Structures are given as C-alpha cells and as structure tokens.
Amino acid sequence: MSVTITISDAVKRYGDLTIIPGLSATIKNGEFFTLLGPSGCGKTTLLRMIAGFASVEGGEIKFGEKVINNLPAHKRNIGMVFQNYAIFPHLTVRKNVEYGLKLRKIAKPDIKRRTDEILDVVKITEYQDRSPDRLSGGQQQRVALARAIVILPSVLLMDEPLSNLDAKLRIEMRGAIRDIQKKVGITTVYVTHDQEEALAISDRIAVMYEGVIQQLGTPESIYTRPYNIFVSTFIGHSNLMTGKLTPSHKGYKLSLADGCEMEMDNLIPDIPEGEVLVSVRPEEFTVCETGGINFQVDEKVFLGKYVIYNLSCQSMPELEAQLSQDVGQSERIYSPGETIMLKPNVQKINLFNKDTETSLIQGVVQHSGPEEDETSNEGVE
C-alpha cells in the first residue's frame, strides 16, 4: 500500500559534478507532492532517484521504514508516468494496463476485474482494444496513468506528464489526475516546471533551484509568503524594489520611493536599520490619492476578468512594474499615458534581507512539514 517517503541528505553526483548536494524532505502518505523548478534544477533527477533509475550517491531514501537506496527499480513497487507516456507500442491499451498485473502473478479473474475498474476510472474503456498509435495525446496520458496505478504501487511518480498536451487538455487532465489521485489515495511525487499547474494540483510544493529545495510548503504559503527572492520571482510576478527599514513604535517603518511610507508589524524582531528588498505582487497595489508611489501607464492588456498594466516609475527607472486590476472591483480602467499613484498593501507584501535574500516576515519558514500544513491542505484548489 501507499507509503511515506523520507529523503535524508540525498546526494546526486555525476563524476565531479554535484547535481544535488544533500536534500531532505518527507512526503507524507497519500500526499500530492510536487517538485517545481526551472529546467536543470534537479527535480527530474530527484524523481529518478526515488524511482530507482538514478543512483543515490549519499544519504538515504526510505519508503516507510525501508531504505531503498540500492533496491533495483523493478522491486520498488512504484507506478511511474513518463513525460512521453512510454506506452508499449506493440501492446493494445488493455494489454498495456494488464502488463504490471501479469508480472505480479495475479489470478486471471482478478486481472480482468482490476483492469476493467481502472479503465473505467480513467475513462478509456471504449479504447481498450486499440493499438496505442491510434490514440490522442490525452488518451495516451490516461493509459499511462491507468497502467501506473492499477498495480497499486507504494508511490506514484509523474515526470512532467502534461507537458506534451495542448493548453485546454492540460487543464482537463490535471483535474482528472488530481481526482484519481485522491480517489486512490496514493502518495504521489509530481515533477513540473509549470507553476500554475503546480499551484493547482498539489498538496505541497517543493520549489527547487540548483539541486536545493528553496522552499517547501502549501501552494498558498509559497505564493503569498515566499521564503526568498528566488521563490518570490519564480512563482508569479513580483515587483521588486528597494526600501529603507527603520525601527518605530509599532515595529518598523518602511520607506519606499516618492516618500511612500508604511508601518510594518509582521516582521521578525531585531532587524538592523538599513535597506531591504520589497516584493509587491501586481494585485497587491491599491490606487490612492496621496502617500503612494507615482507610476505611468505604458501598456494595457485587457484579459476580461483582469486588466494587466505595464508601468514605469520615474524614481525607480529600472523597475518594470506590473499592476493587475480586478475588473469587477475597480472604478475605472486606465489608458496608456495616464499617471496613477499606487500604494502597496502592507499586510500582503514581502520583505527580504538584502544580503541573504531571505524573508523578514514573521513565521515564514523554508521547510514546512506536513504536520503544520494539515489544516491548510483543504480548499487549496
């Protein structure tokens, strides 16, 4: 049955090149866990180490209580969905799905029953006798998924399974994958470079860069309270500016350009006076009359529900600012050439240490374990 995966100080090296310098994470039983990062960050390598297709040069990986470092892939009882699906081209859909069951010497009637069941769950019963080259991308995807889960694996591993599908199908399939995963209740490790997909599908996300988990947490915490500048800029858009922090009676006073000042009461104690990095999401600005920062509208992109403005700021010429405006909530839509005054939402913005680039917000941790997030798992989608 499904297990907890414990990764402790796992190291991956190719010759002199260290891909993963020592990575730890615990993936809880039944959890949908996503490895997210730009290409070359080591996410696929980590997945392949869990699968047994890449060797582990240091540390250990445990399925439940069992260390599996040197266990060959075929003895790990994993289900894997590949980026190119890797459907066996010489077998029909049904034979593809039955393949793993036959290897497990399961009685014929059981093979039939379980195959029927899973074909029904992934909705490909009508294609069961087709040969794979006569299936669409989405159908092949479903076959790959069925083949991986029908064996009741300890863990389900998915390597960018949606990257070969078109945009509409991607959204449909990610819903299907999520539903099926919850129905079967299987520990799942999912690799993607698509942040939107990761946010939509995961219980928890590990954002990786250069073989290191930059932040591990719920989609919500990663988006709203990024642990460092990398996460803040990799996930969603961030308007990054420098500000000056000085102690005040409520905690700290943050001074931004154009004399925009605000009181911060959610920062960690004992921050020395000086410059900090401030990240403001496009939706974290409010239009104001006084006390904000002056921007000029350069470009307007109307998206129906939202309007995205590209802005420039005289006092911060380097900044390519972006504002998003909820059409349902806003009084008027601005046109290129107009100037507007914007004030960041003090409750939402994130501050980072200028040198270490890590968050100065209270309670933001790099790794949040499954226990703390138990409550926030719900309603993420």
Next chain:
Amino acid sequence: MTRPKRIKFDFWFFVLVVSIGLVLLFLVYPLWSLLITGFQDQQTGDLTLSNFDRFFNTPFFFRMFRNSMFVSTTATLFGALIGVTLAYLTTAFKIRGKKIIDVLIIISMLSPPFLGSYSWILMFGRAGFVVQFFQNNFGISIPPIFGAGGIVLVMTLSSFPLIYLFTRGALKKVDASIIEAAESLGCRPIKKAFTIIFPLITPTILAAGLLGFMDAFTDFGTPLLIGQGYMVMPLLVFNTFMGDLAGNRNFGAAVAVIMVVITTILFALQKYIVNRKSYAMSSLRPIQPDKLKPMPNFFAHGFVYLITAIACIPQLVVITTSFRATRGPIFVEGFSLDSYRGTFRTLGTAIRNTYVYGIYAIVIILALALLFSYLTVRRRNPLTNVLDTITMLPFVIPGSIVGIILILAFNTRPLLLIGTPTIMVLAFVIRRLPFTLRSSAAILQQISPSMEEAAISLGDTPMKAFFKVTAIMMIPGVVSGAILSWITIVNELSSTILLFTVRTRTMTVAIFQTIMNSNFGTAAALATILTSTTIVSLALFFKLTGKTDLSL
C-alpha cells in the same frame, strides 16, 4: 510530398524521357529477354512451360531447390540468433572496444562471401593447415568442412553482420523510458528483454532476416567453393551459363526466373513488414548501456569477442597467407612478398580495371541518382512513378542473374556489348543504382523545395536552380552513400563473374579464378589488396560523414 501534376514539357521532361529510355533498354529489355528465354523451347524456340516442368518434376533438380531452401534458412536462423544476441549485448551493456568490434564486423560483412569460403578451406579443407596441425601433432583427423555444413557456416558468418547492424539500428530507436516503464511496473531485467525489447524489434529482425535470406539464397560463390558437389539453385543457373553443364540456356533462364519470383516475394514481404508492421518509434533518450556483474560480464564479453574473432578469421588468414613464401603455387617455409610480386606481374590489369570501372560506375550512378531522385521526389507524375518502380527492379534480381540477363540481351548486333568494359560498368551500375537512388531520394525529401523556388524567383532557370542549389545541397549525403556503393562495387563478383574476359576482369574475378586454379598465394595477395581498398574507403566514409558506425 507533392501531388501528381500535369506533365510539363521542359528540361525535366527531357531528362525523364531519356531516363525512361535508359531503364527500358538496360533493365526492362534484359529482364524481358530472360523471361522469354525461360519460356522458350530449346530446340524449336516455341513458347512452352516445359523448362519449369522439368525443374519441378525432376527429383535431381528439385532437390537443389530443397537444398537451397535448407542452407539459406538454416544460415539465416543462425545468423539471426548471433546477430540479435550481439546487438542486444552491445546495446544494453557496456562492452569494451565496441567501436572496433563494429568496424571489424562491417569489414567482414563487406568482403565477398567466397573469400570466407576460401579461407575456411585454407584452414579446414582437406589439406587445411588446422586439419594438418591436428593430424600431425595429435593424430586427430578433423573431417573437412565441405558440403552443406560448410555452406551454412560461411553463409551464417556473412548474414549475421547484416542482421546485427539492422537490429542495432532498431535498438537505438527504442526510448529508454519504455524500458523504465516496464521496470517501474516490476519487470525483471531478463523478462523485460523478452516482453518489451524483442517484441518491439521483431519486425526489424524479420525484415533483416529476409534480406539475409535473399543474400544466402542467391549466393553461388560459397556453394561453388565449399559445397563440393552439394548443389543449390544459383549453382545450377551458373553452370548452365558457364560451367560444365553449359548448353541449355532456356532451362537455366527458367531456373533464374523461379529465383527472381522467390526473391520478389521475399522483397515484397520485407517491404510489407517494414512499412506496416514496424512500430513508429522515436528515441529522445536512447537506452544507456548498463554495467554487468562480473560473471555475466565475462560471458557477454566472451561471446562478443568470440563472434568478432570468428568473423575476422577469414580476413586474417587471407592476409597472413598473402605474405607466405611460395614456390610457384606451392607454399614453403617463411614469409615473403612473392605473392604480391606475382600478383602485380600477372594481375595488374585486374587491379586497374577494378578501379577504373568502379570509378566510371560511381560517376554514372551519382549522376543518375541525382536526376532520378529529383524526378521521382519533386516531379511526381504517372511517368515518374513508372520510373520509380522500374528502378526498384534490381533489388529483386540476384547478382548472378543480372549477369545472365545482360548476356541474353546484349550478345548480338547491334547491341553487342559482351566482352566489353561497358558491360562490366553496366553490371555495376545496375547492381548499385537502386541503393544510391533510395538514399538520395531520402536526402532530397529533407531539403525544402522553397530553396530552389527562391533561386528561380531570383531569375535562375529550373535547370540552373537544380544544379546550383538542390544538387549542391544533396551532394554530401549522396557522396557518403556513393562511397558505400563503391565498396560493394569493388567487392562485386556475382554479376561480373559471368561477364568478364581476360582483358576486362576485375580483382574479385581474378581472385576467384586464381582460387579455382589453386594458386592460393596470388589469390591471397589480391584479396588483401581488395580488403585494404575496402578499409581505406570505409575510413574515408567515416571521416566524411563524421559517423562512428554504419546504421542501416
């Protein structure tokens, strides 16, 4: 792919008409002569089925058909077993010296099979040195390898490299993720080979096997040398035109027709398997070779090296023999360059002929391949389709039968070509044109027509645009194909053995004759020169293409 268009009367139409004229004269007419001869009565010249009747209903002749089937099938099965095992081991596991092994196997494949027979006779024939060694030192008498066993051995060794190269090519197209998918589902390594890898490459193995079978079925040099009375069909055909039984050409032609029918069926089957049965695979990430545990590793290496060694033995024996000291045709103690001196003195023209005819043939093949492939790829219309089909014919005509149809077609005025260098070059061109043509067409399909259209839009005539743009872009690919054709031309024997005269004989013909005259030293020296030519050409091919192996 362009759709068939209406015929336009331009430069290309002119080329098309000339091309069709050429293939009708040099391919269709000779083949037609064979067909007619086969159906003619020897005495009266009336059309009859009696020649065919005689073949199938005379036990003496029909046994040759069974013999042919037996040796070809057995050799192909052994060849497939060895070739596939070798391909699997070298793809799935780390084997030291893989590249050298590949080159050695390619060289053994390119050398004519009768050379293999010859050197196995040198070792295991009645007076073979291995036989004598065991006789003199241990008193053990090894039975000589003549007969069906010897034929199967030599044919196996000449068919496995082909199957090996094809299988290797197919294995390279299997994506590693397919294998990993099987492993992730709990498949043990051995089981995955049998449930995934082999089923995937079975169509390729079958197709390669059929080609191997065709080669074995039509090979007459091997049974002639090593068969020693074991009669097979190609030998019968050869004999009716050349040897002791020479005389009844109508009967020989009928047997040749039967052989062409069989090879046509095999060829069609092979095409069907390749087009319909093989799986479309594209490999983004080929299978990575694994390191084996010490014991299996030892056996895998042992097997690969043993097979490579056996494949190379004939070449090594030939090369060593060429340096042995001789007195007349007899070998004496020690080493010398006697054989080479003898060769250059008596057979210098054969070496010169090989190079001259070969170069002529390659130039003609290149020119025709460029023009024909352009016609059939870019100017598709009913007439070019006819051209395309006709140029496929040599695929199904065994080499010796190419010789026969040329004899039948060009032995009277005004088309008297027998005995001239022209007919030798013609045989080469017919044998190799389809291969170069196919590869040129494949290359042309990769080149966008818009290049040429751009040249025309800038003011070039269609003819100029072709020669200045498309032809130049095709050249690198076509030339590398031509080098391979050159190698096979240099090693060609089956067609030219029927067409040569003392004045026009080539190296392979001369080797064959000197072997038949038991002048082994001279034969070995000439064969070594031949092998050197092959190796140098192959090195040139690898250098020019930047490839490290030959995938078919």
